[in-house]
Amino acid sequence: MVMTTVGSEEQAVVIADALVNKKVAACVNIIPSIRSIYRFKGKVWDDEEYLLIIKSTENNYSEIEKTITELHNYEIPEILSFPMEKGSRNFLNWIEESVL
Amino acid sequence: MVMTTVGSEEQAVVIADALVNKKVAACVNIIPSIRSIYRFKGKVWDDEEYLLIIKSTENNYSEIEKTITELHNYEIPEILSFPMEKGSRNFLNWIEESVL
Amino acid sequence: MVMTTVGSEEQAVVIADALVNKKVAACVNIIPSIRSIYRFKGKVWDDEEYLLIIKSTENNYSEIEKTITELHNYEIPEILSFPMEKGSRNFLNWIEESVL
Numbered sequence: 001m002v003m004t005t006v007g008s009e010e011q012a013v014v015i016a017d018a019l020v021n022k023k024v025a026a027c028v029n030i031i032p033s034i035r036s037i038y039r040f041k042g043k044v045w046d047d048e049e050y051l052l053i054i055k056s057t058e059n060n061y062s063e064i065e066k067t068i069t070e071l072h073n074y075e076i077p078e079i080l081s082f083p084m085e086k087g088s089r090n091f092l093n094w095i096e097e098s099v100l
Numbered sequence: 101m102v103m104t105t106v107g108s109e110e111q112a113v114v115i116a117d118a119l120v121n122k123k124v125a126a127c128v129n130i131i132p133s134i135r136s137i138y139r140f141k142g143k144v145w146d147d148e149e150y151l152l153i154i155k156s157t158e159n160n161y162s163e164i165e166k167t168i169t170e171l172h173n174y175e176i177p178e179i180l181s182f183p184m185e186k187g188s189r190n191f192l193n194w195i196e197e198s199v200l
Numbered sequence: 201m202v203m204t205t206v207g208s209e210e211q212a213v214v215i216a217d218a219l220v221n222k223k224v225a226a227c228v229n230i231i232p233s234i235r236s237i238y239r240f241k242g243k244v245w246d247d248e249e250y251l252l253i254i255k256s257t258e259n260n261y262s263e264i265e266k267t268i269t270e271l272h273n274y275e276i277p278e279i280l281s282f283p284m285e286k287g288s289r290n291f292l293n294w295i296e297e298s299v300l
Contacts, residue, residue, distance in 0.1 A: 127236060132235065191278050
């Protein structure tokens with residue numbers, strides 16, 4: 001599972017569409033209107049963002065990172081991956097069948 | 101921690117109630133109105149969903165999967181688990197005491 | 201990545217501000233208006249909460265736990281950490297530079 005955040009719903013959909021249409025991700029959940037408090041260039045910021053939760057296979061990670069980096073309009077986009085432990089056999093199969 | 105997504109708040113509450121009342125999960129967070137872009141049967145879909153974040157002990161995973169599979173109205177429900185690394189002693193104890 | 205939940209946006213911002221200003225976390229995402237169904241003191245509750253997703257380095261975990269425990273108004277606050285697997289080099293560097 002990979003996470004990134006973006007600054008608008010448009011950016012969220014552009015990235016999610018690209019990942020799913022290129023068969024790099026099986027599914028992207030977009031969580032709207034989160035509030036992000038973070039430190040950047042020595043200042044603390046408080047902005048509205050959208051959180052993307054990207055589900056794919058582990059060997060698609062580098063292609064996911066490449067796609068996000070190309071499309072993202074931040075200087076340093078968040079791209080973090082978290083290990084999955086278990087999953088239902090049908091859902092894991094569906095992920096495999098939905099990506100390259 | 102286990103994640104699933106459903107298509108309505110009713111489904112979210114039915115599943116969350118069942119997991120907590122059966123003492124299979126200590127807590128379920130329901131994140132409303134997420135936007136999910138995913139591939140299914142050769143087409144890309146763009147639907148509103150609800151994301152459930154289920155907190156329990158690891159040995160409850162198969163009972164969680166069984167309960168979700170029984171109650172869920174999707175053909176292939178998402179059921180993924182993620183390993184927890186650390187937690188506050190009091191909270192971990194509370195999870196243990198809240199489940200079978 | 202550390203997760204906690206709170207009962208109001210004020211509490212969310214108090215904790216997020218403290219973590220980022222003390223350089224204990226680089227970024228905190230606040231997901232508003234989630235619905236939490238959980239067991240506490242023998243009863244099942246159904247409350248509105250805010251979910252905090254805290255991004256920092258692993259060696260900051262105990263300071264994060266200490267800060268949340270000091271500021272949180274729950275008897276037993278949720279404090280759980282999840283292992284990160286990979287991340288973009290630039291973003292991981294940014295996290296390192298943003299915390300002590």
